[in-house]
Amino acid sequence: MDIGKKIISLREKRGWTQKELANRVNLNVSVMNRIESNERPLKDNELLNLANVLDVSTDYLLDRTDTSIPTPEEKDEAEFLAFANNPTLQKWYKELPKSKEEDLEKLRKMWEILKDNGEL
Template identity: 35%
Template sequence: MSLGSRLKKEREKRGWSQMYVAERLGITNTVLSNYERDYRDPDTGMLSKLADLYDVDADYLLGRTDKPRFSGRTIDFDEKEQAEFEAFINNPEYGIFFKDYLNAPEERREEMRKIWSILREKEKDRKPGDRQGE
């Protein structure tokens, strides 16, 4: 996916018009349109402003990664682990901590998956009746 298509995707995902984004960036909508159609590339200062406005990393906009935000080590779950995690967060006894997972931005979801992965690893040998953390 090109820089222009990622810029357009991020703008449309937020329901923003080109006029609105251009105004926020201090450029004309023609310039923004040229960025989105890959007729012109933003300079580094403008790329930084775009990344900040869309709350994504510049590497994502440039196509160097498919992750919109870098948050350290990525936790990639296989289907079984994802199912276990979703069962955990949907359990009313445990899920309160993760109640906003399904509606959270991807960066927050990644943080919650990391926390769950750490908890699961720490508790893997725990038997019923054992105190937590022992």
């Protein structure tokens, strides 16, 4: 995958517009547009800024590795699933596959409270 497509994919995973990403890396939106469409190469400092803001390595953006660093949302989701599938939750654990979305949301809120209080 080319660097422009990777940037677009990472930006969209975070729900950011092109303008939001451009602002976060201190670039003009038209420059960001040309970078994403591969019409303009990245300068070294721009590559570093993008990697930092998108929470990936420069090697990932340059296609030297196919492993990106998960987004904070992906990390939270993985942590939540590990919490939700913890066998010590006994009844909730056994009933989880049958749970309604509303119940899963209650569990997610409890997990967030415990996480925020440093109890996890």
